[in-house]
Amino acid sequence: MTTHFDFPKALLERESRQLYRRRRVLETAQGAEVVVDGHACVAFCSNDYLGLANHPQVVTAFQNTANQYGVGAGASHLISGHMSPHHALEEELADFVGTERALLFSTGYMANLGVINAVVGRGDEIFADKLNHASLLDGALLSAARLWRYPHGDMDALERLLSRPLGGRRLLCSDGVFSMDGDLAPIDVLATLAAKNKARLLIDDAHGFGVLGEQGRGSLEQLGLSQGPPLILMATLGKALGCFGAFVAAEEALIETLIQLARTYVYTTALPPAVAEAARASLRLVRQDAARREQLWVLVQRFRHGSAELGLNVTPSTTPIQPLVLGDSQRVLDASAALEQRGFFVTAIRPPTVPVGSARLRITLSAVHTPEQVDRLLEALAEVCGHG
Numbered sequence: 001m002t003t004h005f006d007f008p009k010a011l012l013e014r015e016s017r018q019l020y021r022r023r024r025v026l027e028t029a030q031g032a033e034v035v036v037d038g039h040a041c042v043a044f045c046s047n048d049y050l051g052l053a054n055h056p057q058v059v060t061a062f063q064n065t066a067n068q069y070g071v072g073a074g075a076s077h078l079i080s081g082h083m084s085p086h087h088a089l090e091e092e093l094a095d096f097v098g099t100e101r102a103l104l105f106s107t108g109y110m111a112n113l114g115v116i117n118a119v120v121g122r123g124d125e126i127f128a129d130k131l132n133h134a135s136l137l138d139g140a141l142l143s144a145a146r147l148w149r150y151p152h153g154d155m156d157a158l159e160r161l162l163s164r165p166l167g168g169r170r171l172l173c174s175d176g177v178f179s180m181d182g183d184l185a186p187i188d189v190l191a192t193l194a195a196k197n198k199a200r201l202l203i204d205d206a207h208g209f210g211v212l213g214e215q216g217r218g219s220l221e222q223l224g225l226s227q228g229p230p231l232i233l234m235a236t237l238g239k240a241l242g243c244f245g246a247f248v249a250a251e252e253a254l255i256e257t258l259i260q261l262a263r264t265y266v267y268t269t270a271l272p273p274a275v276a277e278a279a280r281a282s283l284r285l286v287r288q289d290a291a292r293r294e295q296l297w298v299l300v301q302r303f304r305h306g307s308a309e310l311g312l313n314v315t316p317s318t319t320p321i322q323p324l325v326l327g328d329s330q331r332v333l334d335a336s337a338a339l340e341q342r343g344f345f346v347t348a349i350r351p352p353t354v355p356v357g358s359a360r361l362r363i364t365l366s367a368v369h370t371p372e373q374v375d376r377l378l379e380a381l382a383e384v385c386g387h388g
C-alpha cells in the first residue's frame, strides 16, 4: 500500500504507459491555420465548429462590452454580478431553444455539476450512458445518488434498469452528441423512457448546439423533438459558439430551483459580461448565417466519402466529430506526430478520456476549413494510418 506521496514515480509510470499528457502552445487564434509551438499547421482538433472563436463581429462585441462594463463581473449572479449582457443572453438563449427560461453557468462542467446536484441527491437514482462526458459522471458521483451506468446507447439495458423498483427520484443523463465518438444519443427513446418512469432527462448538447438542426438549435432539432419536461437541456458556449460558458434551459420552476440550489451557480463569480455579449453576437451569427452550417456539412460529407474511398476506419458519425480509432496509445501518439510533420494538428485522445484500447485521433471539422485542406488531411491520414 502507498503510504506517502511519490508524484515523480507516479508520473514516470504514467509516461511509461503512453498516458502522459503535454500541453501544446497555440501561438495564434483558433482557425483553420494555426501555429503550434512554432509550427504552422492546419488544425483539425478544435471544437470551434463554425469558426466563430475569432469572428470579427464576436471580437468587436467583446471589445465594446469590455469598454462599457469592464472586465470582471465582480461578484456572483446572486450578489451583484448579474449584468444586463448576462440577462439579455439568457433571454435570447431561451427564445432560441424554445424553453421558458435559460440560466448561464460559468462552464459546462459547472453546469452539469450544478443541475444534477440541484435535482437529485442521496436516496435518488441516476441513469447514465457509459460514454457520457466526465462532467456528467462527476456530477453524479458528487450527488451521492445511486448511479447506474448502461452500455453506450443500449436502451434495452436502460429499460431493464428502470424496471427495478423505484428507489427515489430518477434522473436520466446523456450527452446529445457523444464528445469523443460524434454519434447522437437516441434522445427520442430516452425522453419516452423518462416520461414513462416519471424521471427527468438531462441532455448535454455541448457538441450539438449551434451545429445540428436546420436552425442550429442542436440535437433535439435534428431529431425533430420539442423542448419541455421531462427534458432539461445543457449546452456550452465554448464550442460551436466560439466563446466561453454554458447554460441550462428548462421550464421556469426548474430554472428558479437552480438559482436557489445549484451550488456551482450560487458560489461562483459570474462570467465576464464581455463574454456574454460576445456569445450574443455568436448566437446572432448562428441564427442568421445558415451558410456556415451548410459549408460544414459539405466538408463532413467530403471527409466521409474520402475516408471511405481510402479505406480509413472512421467511426460512423454524421457530426463534425470524425474519430479514427487506432486502439493503442503509442500508435495514436505516433500518428499524431506524423500528421504534425505533414502540417496537420490532430491531438491524440487516450484513456481515461476514452475507454482502454480505443485511443483515437479525434478529427474535427470546421466551417472555416477549405475542401482542399480536407483533401490534404485525407491524403496524410492514408499515409499515416492507412494500413490496418
Ligand SMILES: *Cc1c(COP(=O)(O)O)cnc(C)c1O
Pocket: 106, 107, 108, 109, 110, 112, 133, 135, 175, 179, 204, 206, 207, 236, 237, 238, 245, 246
Ligand atoms: C466540453 C464539454 C463539457 C464542458 O463544457 P465546458 O464549458 O468546456 O466546461 C460538458 N459536456 C460535454 C459533452 C462537453 O464536450
